Amino acid sequence: MSQYNAPLNDMNFILFDTFKVQEFWQENAHLSESIDVDTAMAILAESAKVTEEAIAPFSRAADEEGVKFDSGDVTTPASYKDSYNVVAEGGWIGLAGNPEFGGMGMPKSITAMHEEMMCSADLAFALYPGLTAGACLAINAHASEELKELYLPNMYSGQWTGSMCLTEAHAGTDLGLIKTKAVPNDCGSYDITGSKIFISGGEHDLTENIIHLVLAKLPDAPEGSRGISLFLVPKINVDAQGNLQEPNAVSCGSIEHKMGIHTSATCVINFDGAKGYLVGEVNKGLAAMFTMMNYERLLVGLQGLGAAERSYQNAKLYAMDRGQGKGVERMTDKDCDPIVVHPDVRRMLLNMRAMNEAARAFGTYVSIQLDVAKFSDDKEQAKLADAKAQLLTPIAKAFVTDTSLEGCIAGQQVLGGHGYVREWGQEQLVRDCRITQIYEGTNGIQALDLMGRKVAMDKGATLNSIIDEIKAFASDNNSVNASLMSELNKAADLLKETADTVLAEAATDKNAIGAASVDFLHLAGYVLYAYMWAKMVVAAESLEGNEALAESKKLTANYYFARLLPRIHSLKAQIESGAELLYTFSAEQV
């Protein structure tokens, strides 16, 4: 695989020119002391260095090596220890962590960029620090002070990693079915017994300890999802000073053999009366997990983007170098031109870049909602931002990963046969990216969450506030690019119209939401990406000192509106076919 070059220019443009995140930082008491533009740029530049030099060069060989399982022990690739130490020692795992316990307290808009770079460098590697940071979020939000003091500093520092133990063999999407038991014991803790599957980083050799967050049920718990509690279960028990004690009754039964992310250990983890500590309230485990879910799901979207960005970079390099055929306008006087001269190769590359840059902007837009919800002192503003983040998160997870897979496939296609051969790395990106559509709630579940909970439950109010924001933006910036703003306005109307149609159908058909959901999520995604491109065009208009970037943004916005946004028309028609059609078939007939 070729060298990875972190897209710092684009990141800085999106953060500081397009969204002007520094304005919120400056006016906010929590953030103004810890972050400003210079600090942020320095952090991102350092992140670029770490990911480009200490992680990306090893991702191809690491995939071939994979993780090995032997009698309960998991061995990661040889290069991973050094890479992990660089990440841990750089403090990157605690980048967003609570400063009280050793975290750096950075806003999501910054950590999201870091996460994208990590995933471009090596998606599977990025899961180890990424899941640790996620576990810390849940612990910080819900655990007792005692647990926080004991565990957070060593997790932020990377001395210990974290894992999330949710899924059981018979309970994936439907967590209400889990059977893992938690029985209170004499020490005030719980004995956890059960078997979990698909546990990323459930066992490995990167750190001396692993802190599992485990969903389990108390003996007298209510049926279904209302009876789930959350527990912290260390692999190795820890005394009050954080010293390692005897091993806990936690073991790795096996690891999965998967399509991709070969270096991420996906484990069966068995708890045989393991000592666990309650996190949050009894029977409120699912809610506790959900507080971190938006962050995790946004991270998964960024994983997809990371893969698609790397794929674009490889494909672009190849297209500039590989000679085959001649262009209508010649690029060289040789017997063939670089394939970037051909229109269809351009189409593939431009599709990828237009989607990637929109995804990066959209990730920032969602991050900003999360930051405002978390840091703003204005409760109304925070509440609205939280509602927006809730609605946008499933789109950031599912739309970004669905279209990122499409991007990775295009990036592979640009290389022809070489894209199918492992040494070039393009096929690895397809295999790695593919998991992002499945885990942390399949993209079908994300779509149900979007339409069923986020859109339908407030009767479209939050969605409409976003649509209003888009329409106001289009109207305010009409002078910048009238035709583009007019298209944006129409696209926003189409989104509203379609949402209204589905909500009306849902009043009489309870399957209406599910039938429309995935297409609707994509429709919303394309409209929001159009909004992102419109924002970037406006920022480009007043950008100083980087004419090449400004021109690229304007051209690419036009490209997006002409060649990608039209997909909304088909999606609308598909949605309007309704739910009843799906049930003209019996189960056997499907």
Next chain:
Amino acid sequence: MSQYNAPLNDMNFILFDTFKVQEFWQENAHLSESIDVDTAMAILAESAKVTEEAIAPFSRAADEEGVKFDSGDVTTPASYKDSYNVVAEGGWIGLAGNPEFGGMGMPKSITAMHEEMMCSADLAFALYPGLTAGACLAINAHASEELKELYLPNMYSGQWTGSMCLTEAHAGTDLGLIKTKAVPNDCGSYDITGSKIFISGGEHDLTENIIHLVLAKLPDAPEGSRGISLFLVPKINVDAQGNLQEPNAVSCGSIEHKMGIHTSATCVINFDGAKGYLVGEVNKGLAAMFTMMNYERLLVGLQGLGAAERSYQNAKLYAMDRGQGKGVERMTDKDCDPIVVHPDVRRMLLNMRAMNEAARAFGTYVSIQLDVAKFSDDKEQAKLADAKAQLLTPIAKAFVTDTSLEGCIAGQQVLGGHGYVREWGQEQLVRDCRITQIYEGTNGIQALDLMGRKVAMDKGATLNSIIDEIKAFASDNNSVNASLMSELNKAADLLKETADTVLAEAATDKNAIGAASVDFLHLAGYVLYAYMWAKMVVAAESLEGNEALAESKKLTANYYFARLLPRIHSLKAQIESGAELLYTFSAEQV
């Protein structure tokens, strides 16, 4: 992976009820003696048995085992020898072969069904007999009688396999750049020297000999693609009686490590002054290869379909079995229903089935054109059929494989995390299917072939004849389903309108064809699939003795028109954005 069940009912419905292939067989002197409905059904039933029992059960384990390379030798999976012997001894490799030399002379409409079944059972395995049959086609069409007599019988019988040696490291799509040399020697043959890459089945341990068809240039050959000749180069030399002699100067330098088709040996083959025999005329090698290209490209489409059909079957079984969540209307009284109850799962399965059955019908439609072109005594009819086959083939290759990959991804998604784990086989189908979009000419090249050669070169005449055929069919069958036929008619108009737009643009912009090509190929594909569904609806209307199938066809046709055909609207808009847009960017800016 679950058991494969060959879709014989659907195949018989498509062949004998929808297209009534037996009518052409009966009226044709060449075919009426060798094939009738009963014989054809018996052949397909036997093919089902062979693929279900002797191939499909081993595909998962074989993928894990892969092919091994050691000092020039390639070892295939242990199970492959037995599977191969069953296929060879059953005469399946010569199914379409010339009866003069031991082939069975079956029409393509029958062999296409066999090929689909082979590829559902194991796409990578199917390449060994599939490429042999392809090589036989070229030999039969262009080689001397002497070469035919010497090689065809042993290839049809499967005693020897064949390979196609086209690509070189610097020459993939652009074969005019090849450097392999052919120097005439004293024996009337040629000494072939050069190195070929990406040679499927270039070396293996299934047979005692391998017959390579090699593109090379004579010392005085014209530049570019007009100077390419075709040679037959056996791995082991053969005397006039077909007895093996000393090894030829042919060696396997290495094999590729690929995303999928792990059991197909993709070889670097080195020719070091190897003895080769001219096939066809000097400098007409590319044309000789092209005579078999339509068959090969259709086969690749069927490979995609084969994978997507297997993926559908696995996903359907899983969806009927896996309990998770509850349906709006309950299917069981347990604490969860099978996931087939959920609308989005239905959407995924129905998308797959609607596309697969249309692909099967479309493969038959194209096969019929090939059969009429080959067997008809009516020269006008044969010529028109040939022109149609030429135009439809790139669609059968690229549209079928692009949408089959989409199907395989959906089939993997239905299984959630289990779809990502190797043991279930769904991810293998994605990896295997992915190559079909790349080899035998990438799908981008297919689209250029469609628009640039097949549509533009006769100014749309052949395309218009197909559009007229569709419109006439819609009009003739209005009484069967007026709304569906009206939609079909509109879709045909939209296809014509879009083609006209691009052809008009192409008059002033030479990049217009390339810029529109992939989207246009997809647009044509969706319209042709609509035609296939309309044909199946009409056949279902008068089908006797199988009400379940008739009902399924009618429901699925409605589904296709409502949920899949609308994609044409976005494609049209994307095409209309034109070529100029792609060249507003410099090469660096892409």
